[in-house]
Amino acid sequence: MNNVKIKVEDFNFHYGKTHVLKKVSMDIVANKVTGIIGPSGCGKSTFLRSINRMNDTILGAKAEGRIILDGRNIYDDDIDVVEVRRKAGMVFQKSNPFPKSIFDNIAYGLRINGVKDKYYIHERVEKSLRDAAIWDEVKGRLNKNAFELSGGQQQRLCIARALAVEPEIVLMDEPASALDPTATLKVEELIQELKKKYTIIIVTHNMQQAARISDFTAFFMMGELVEYDVTSIMFTKPVKKITEDYITGRFG
Amino acid sequence: MGHSRFKEKMIHGLFFLNGLVAVIVLVGIFALLVTKSISAFREISLSQFLFSANWNPTATFVAPSYGIWSMIVSTFMVSLGALCIALPLGIGTAAYLSDVASARVREIVKPIVEILAGIPSVVIGFLGIVLVGPVIAKVFHTTNGLNALNGSILLAVMALPTIISLSEDALKSVPKSFEEASLALGATKWQTLVRVKIPAALSGIIAASMLGMGRAIGETMTVLMATGCALEMPKSFLDSVLTMTSTIAIELGEVPYNTTHYYALFAIGLVLFIITFVINMISDIILHRYEKVIK
Ligand SMILES: Nc1ncnc2c1ncn2[C@@H]1O[C@H](COP(=O)(O)OP(=O)(O)OP(=O)(O)O)[C@@H](O)[C@H]1O
Ligand SMILES: [Mg+2]
Numbered sequence: 319m320n321n322v323k324i325k326v327e328d329f330n331f332h333y334g335k336t337h338v339l340k341k342v343s344m345d346i347v348a349n350k351v352t353g354i355i356g357p358s359g360c361g362k363s364t365f366l367r368s369i370n371r372m373n374d375t376i377l378g379a380k381a382e383g384r385i386i387l388d389g390r391n392i393y394d395d396d397i398d399v400v401e402v403r404r405k406a407g408m409v410f411q412k413s414n415p416f417p418k419s420i421f422d423n424i425a426y427g428l429r430i431n432g433v434k435d436k437y438y439i440h441e442r443v444e445k446s447l448r449d450a451a452i453w454d455e456v457k458g459r460l461n462k463n464a465f466e467l468s469g470g471q472q473q474r475l476c477i478a479r480a481l482a483v484e485p486e487i488v489l490m491d492e493p494a495s496a497l498d499p500t501a502t503l504k505v506e507e508l509i510q511e512l513k514k515k516y517t518i519i520i521v522t523h524n525m526q527q528a529a530r531i532s533d534f535t536a537f538f539m540m541g542e543l544v545e546y547d548v549t550s551i552m553f554t555k556p557v558k559k560i561t562e563d564y565i566t567g568r569f570g
Numbered sequence: 571m572g573h574s575r576f577k578e579k580m581i582h583g584l585f586f587l588n589g590l591v592a593v594i595v596l597v598g599i600f601a602l603l604v605t606k607s608i609s610a611f612r613e614i615s616l617s618q619f620l621f622s623a624n625w626n627p628t629a630t631f632v633a634p635s636y637g638i639w640s641m642i643v644s645t646f647m648v649s650l651g652a653l654c655i656a657l658p659l660g661i662g663t664a665a666y667l668s669d670v671a672s673a674r675v676r677e678i679v680k681p682i683v684e685i686l687a688g689i690p691s692v693v694i695g696f697l698g699i700v701l702v703g704p705v706i707a708k709v710f711h712t713t714n715g716l717n718a719l720n721g722s723i724l725l726a727v728m729a730l731p732t733i734i735s736l737s738e739d740a741l742k743s744v745p746k747s748f749e750e751a752s753l754a755l756g757a758t759k760w761q762t763l764v765r766v767k768i769p770a771a772l773s774g775i776i777a778a779s780m781l782g783m784g785r786a787i788g789e790t791m792t793v794l795m796a797t798g799c800a801l802e803m804p805k806s807f808l809d810s811v812l813t814m815t816s817t818i819a820i821e822l823g824e825v826p827y828n829t830t831h832y833y834a835l836f837a838i839g840l841v842l843f844i845i846t847f848v849i850n851m852i853s854d855i856i857l858h859r860y861e862k863v864i865k
Binding site: 407427 | 749766
């Protein structure tokens with residue numbers, strides 16, 4: 319595959335004594351949507367959180383192997399974790415805006431990066447909110463608390479917040495699982511729009527959704543990468559029987 | 571069936587009674603203070619009592635005067651000074667315990683903090699005289715180190731356990747999702763603490779410091795021992811001061827019953843009671859609102 323953004327090589331992950339990810343190797347292509355599917359507990363979230371090293375915050379977690387982002391192994395000792403997280407933004411399964419105003423939520427990432435220019439911050443906030451397709455709904459009330467928004471709006475706000483710091487990769491952990499069909503559709507459209515600028519990795523439990531939005535699909539089971547291919551192939555003629563069984567809903 | 575209903579009612583009644591007793595005691599104390607104080611205010615005007623700095627109830631050649639303004643100022647000075655010391659230390663320690671310290675360190679430090687809360691105030695006052703006082707005298711070149719600063723330092727030590735453990739609780743109850751959101755945006759641990767966690771825990775921290783403050787204002791023994799007890803309008807933290815609590819403690823034992831002086835001491839008690847009551851109430855309101863926000 320050409321234009322590889324992230325190269326995962328023999329990656330293992332442990333929570334204490336539980337071996338959660340087993341020898342995972344895969345190449346993730348730039349400016350494409352890569353969908354991650356698999357039964358509950360198979361390690362999808364863990365895999366996603368390994369890419370921006372969010373698992374560092376968990377006591378007793380241990381990673382082995384390499385995840386190479388733009389030619390640099392992010393698990394090298396001399397890597398700046400903060401730098402990795404700026405490059406790989408994350409949208410969580412459950413929307414988690416800060417208890418601050420809508421504006422401050424978006425501006426947060428800029429401010430911690432030392433941006434002081436008020437004009438520039440305003441510009442970025444508006445741009446991010448537009449990119450996340452929520453600008454029209456919030457433009458009149460940027461100073462209102464983010465908790466006043468609906469669940470779907472909060473999730474799009476969180477997407478905007480992640481975009482504001484101009485990452486290169488956006489990691490999404492079931493971003494639409496708590497949303498109604500309309501809001502889900504909005505988020506899906508948004509993802510199609512975003513891949514022009516970003517490399518997107520998205521975990522989803524919804525097969526139709528994976529088929530609709532992702533260019534590549536990876537199927538995980540019990541911590542192993544079972545199959546990984548172009549989405550159209552995965553969903554029409556997967557190589558492994560077990561992949562087919564999962565996709566067609568015969569189990570899981 | 572009927573039996574267990576009866577039992578439930580009994581238990582319900584018992585708890586109600588307990589609550590009632592607490593309320594009755596509180597109201598009783600308040601009533602006592604008010605009735606005694608009213609006798610004082612037959613002789614003294616309220617504004618003179620509160621805002622004149624001239625306290626001389628045993629004057630013989632001139633008319634006695636009952637102004638407690640210098641004591642009010644001293645009390646607030648010592649307490650606010652204590653807060654200025656205890657707040658940064660307390661929040662810092664709480665942040666350290668909740669965010670930085672390993673489980674091991676936390677298990678050692680937390681009990682120590684709790685033991686600190688159990689040290690009798692006489693012992694702290696004693697340390698003020700033999701330890702803090704001489705150090706202050708040396709550093710600031712004063713004749714003795716028994717002054718407002720000394721009181722503030724000791725009260726800070728006494729308020730610290732409350733502030734630390736309540737602030738730590740507040741920081742702990744900040745949802746982990748806020749922290750993760752911040753870290754995922756490339757914030758450092760420090761930025762996350764200062765810009766997300768502390769603001770989210772702020773009302774809890776404010777409530778904690780107000781409770782600490784309430785305790786500091788009412789504290790008597792330590793202040794009595796360490797502040798030098800000079801009846802004067804303080805000009806700086808290096809002046810000896812006489813607080814409201816010290817005045818009551820010193821004079822109530824010697825004052826003849828049912829004199830204006832006697833009643834005036836009750837009136838000081840009433841003022842103290844009202845101040846601490848208001849502070850506790852405010853902190854309670856803040857705490858409640860904060861619990862709602864977290865849920
Ligand atoms: N913080 C943790 N500490 C210990 N074990 C964990 C932790 N987080 C996850 N695990 C374990 O790791 C395994 C993989 O979890 P993970 O959250 O990655 O699964 P998932 O594929 O995202 O599941 P789901 O679809 O339900 O979200 C599970 O067995 C889980 O119990
Ligand atoms: Mg998951």
